[in-house]
Amino acid sequence: MFFLKSKGFPKDFLWGSASAAYQVEGAYNEDGKGLSNWDKFVRNSNKTYKGTTGDVAVDHYHRYKEDVKLMAEMGLKTYRFSIAWSRIYPEGNKEVNEKGLQFYDNLIDELLKYNIEPMVTTYHWDLPQALVDEYNGWENRKIVDDFVNYTTTIFKRYGDRVKYWITLNEQNIFTTFGWMNGMHPPGKVDDMKMFYQVNHHANIAHAKSVIELKKLYPESMVGASFAYGPSYSINSMPENCMAKADFDDLNNFYWMDVYAYGRYPRSAMAFLEQFDWQPEILDGDEEIMKEAASKVDFMGVNYYQTAVIEYNPMDGVTMSHEMNNTGEKGTQKVEGVPGLFKRLHNEFLETTDWDWTIDPMGLRFACREITSRYDLPIVISENGLGAFDKVEDGKIHDPYRIDYIKKHIEELKKACDDGCRVIAYCTWSYTDLLSWLNGYQKRYGFVYVDRQEEEGSGTLDRIPKDSYYWYKKVIETNGEVL
């Protein structure tokens, strides 16, 4: 739509920034923390850039007060962070670790001291390794009870101070990377049947957690965060438009329909059934999914890029099981599912050095689609630019990041004018952090952290970048001065 005058962002808009435990905390074996699947994977898999680990990460565990102080000086309204399950339950399901609980008590209290709204993700991919050893983690339905036991523990502990909760971060990514392309733990490739089963377990774990939270704190706000990549058909050829519809049903609505409606898209299910890939759905599961969907308050969206889709014949390209994790532009291969679709480069748009398409308007599309299809409020829980940053005379000039975020905020503002109920915008990320497969050189933060790939490198000192000061102004003016 077009509007003669913008209404701007809502009055209480939550300007935020985000992180995840494994990517920032470090202290991987301190104060009783158990090992996570990532602690193990980074050592055994040879998949991370130059073998980087999150053992120390950017040492947020010991420096959280300094980090929060910088947030306060910036005027941040909300900080999204995740809780490491293995800090709370070192073995996943047995004794609770009081020291782990205290760390997040301290972090939450520190945020509240400065009126920063904590937004807590209960699961951002780091699973207690003990549960993998005991029963293969997400592959076993037993995980549902252990997950709900863990989430209920943290809801009870922090629910008096935390209003905004995100159950699962990017279920589509951790399952696709874990069971389809082998790049995340447990590193399995094309295990289609298990991929859909794991997703069903995650859906029930999410749903039961939502229901428990609402019993304890009916006023809380809860949703899952989905890595949403809206799609475009390469052209108006009907085969390509149908390929786009297939892509959406299998890659987007397969998750968002569950969060919002409590059901799987029919066409996706019909497709899976012919190969016997559909998950085992127990009696009562559908009711649980529907009940949770009726209680969900928002759709969490991690937005980075859109996809261009073309029909892919039966003898067409397959998944490459590789990605550009070096930052050498142009090295990402074209991938697809034979008989369905393939993803192409968008000739109208630039990409980052890691070959991620830069498409600010795609964010508006994402909001519009969610609003039309689900009519839910929206939390943009991640959006940002991974780039090489350089320190020059003790400063970091990152006009490319400012430009990226500015253009995305402009589109988000238009989405608000369009009637989309956007309640928060969190950039990825607050400080620089470990980019799972891409090491420390792919930087996202407003705050530079002096560390390189090697453990023990750098002082871990924090330096606000130009984008930090720019975002401070954006917050002060509620998005009017960009």
Ligand code: BG6
């Ligand atoms: C999202 C994740 O997929 O994108 C973050 O939730 C992640 O944890 C971010 O860091 C950027 O991805 P990457 O691969 O560049 O670190």
